[in-house]
Amino acid sequence: xxxxxxxxxxxxxxxxxxxxxxxxxxEAGGWTSIAIADHLIPQLSPVPAMxxxxxxxxxxxxxxxxxxxxxxxxxxxxxxxxxxxxxxxGRLDVAIGAGWxxxxxxxxGIAFDPQPVRLARLREAVAVLKGCFxxxxxxxxxxxxxxxxxxxxxxxxQRPHPPLMIGGGGRGTLxxxxxxxxxxxxxxxxxxxxxxxxxxxxxxxATAEKIGWVREAAGDRFDDLILDIYPSGWPSVVTDDxxxxxxxxxxxxxxxxxxxxxxxxxxxxxxxxxxxxDSLVEKLQRVRAELGISSFMLGDLDEFAPVVAxxxxx
Numbered sequence: 001x002x003x004x005x006x007x008x009x010x011x012x013x014x015x016x017x018x019x020x021x022x023x024x025x026x027e028a029g030g031w032t033s034i035a036i037a038d039h040l041i042p043q044l045s046p047v048p049a050m051x052x053x054x055x056x057x058x059x060x061x062x063x064x065x066x067x068x069x070x071x072x073x074x075x076x077x078x079x080x081x082x083x084x085x086x087x088x089x090g091r092l093d094v095a096i097g098a099g100w101x102x103x104x105x106x107x108x109g110i111a112f113d114p115q116p117v118r119l120a121r122l123r124e125a126v127a128v129l130k131g132c133f134x135x136x137x138x139x140x141x142x143x144x145x146x147x148x149x150x151x152x153x154x155x156x157x158q159r160p161h162p163p164l165m166i167g168g169g170g171r172g173t174l175x176x177x178x179x180x181x182x183x184x185x186x187x188x189x190x191x192x193x194x195x196x197x198x199x200x201x202x203x204x205x206a207t208a209e210k211i212g213w214v215r216e217a218a219g220d221r222f223d224d225l226i227l228d229i230y231p232s233g234w235p236s237v238v239t240d241d242x243x244x245x246x247x248x249x250x251x252x253x254x255x256x257x258x259x260x261x262x263x264x265x266x267x268x269x270x271x272x273x274x275x276x277x278d279s280l281v282e283k284l285q286r287v288r289a290e291l292g293i294s295s296f297m298l299g300d301l302d303e304f305a306p307v308v309a310x311x312x313x314x
Contacts, residue, residue, distance in 0.1 A: 002226060002294035004284070005032040006308045007063065008301040011043050019049065020056035022301060027060040029305050030312025033093060035065035035297055040104045047080045054088035062088065065230070065297055066095035066167065066185070070110060070118065074125035074145060078132035078152055085156035092158070093183070094129070095165035098122040119173060120144065126166070126180055133161035165228060169201055174210055175217035183226040183295060186210050188233070188271055202233070202261060207270045211291060228295035229270050236273035236299035238280065238307070243267070245274045273298060277306045284311060
């Protein structure tokens with residue numbers, strides 16, 4: 001089994017000393033990395049925040065969970081990311097997605113294209129990122145991005161490039177991730193109900209099915225992939241009464257889709273992290289042993305500190 005990797009989510013606006021103190025606390029507590037979201041909401045921008053975090057630590061890794069491709073030209077993003085990798089001594093993970101939160105697009109006047117278009121743009125962006133990270137000049141005659149004899153600098157320390165994470169809930173996106181990424185993020189196809197929501201994709205069985213899709217698409221490289229998962233639909237909660245908290249989640253989701261999930265469904269779901277410290281430790285071990293998932297973005301740094309302390313380094 002691959003060793004556990006734990007990312008703490010830091011979202012909000014902090015001054016430099018506060019963010020540095022949080023980063024040092026995460027490093028001392030056994031967290032693998034800090035993850036900064038990429039949204040146009042009240043929060044620090046990920047690139048300067050990640051730079052500040054690495055400046056305050058010596059071993060802690062950083063990532064954005066995840067960069068919205070539509071908010072960044074990939075060649076410009078590549079320079080930012082390679083710079084972080086150089087400044088940190090090779091402690092960057094790159095995570096990127098096609099974008100999903102339409103209100104953000106609407107607020108700043110960016111067209112929210114249909115999902116196939118956004119996915120096509122992401123595919124090209126990944127090719128551009130890898131071209132920028134590689135040695136020597138490259139050209140890319142894409143539909144969305146055109147690169148001509150460009151030799152990007154600086155080059156990242158991690159070769160051939162920093163670990164790349166791509167995630168999704170649909171078979172097409174996961175197949176692409178299986179072929180191109182180092183870390184595959186497993187997401188539910190459920191964004192609050194409505195068209196395109198699939199509560200069944202939230203379950204343990206559906207997660208196992210997604211891993212089957214990844215295995216099929218990855219072929220011989222499957223054993224080298226890291227599988228990653230994150231809390232979705234509800235914050236991670238350490239509590240002595242997990243069934244009551246899961247019941248609140250079930251009530252929150254009830255009626256928003258055609259199929260309702262039970263408390264037991266939710267407590268079993270790999271994307272729901274509600275429980276006592278002991279039960280969450282056991283669940284993490286079970287999910288890793290049975291599904292091969294070893295990378296977890298658990299959420300709040302302090303909420304899950306006792307859980308991470310029990311499993312860090314194993």
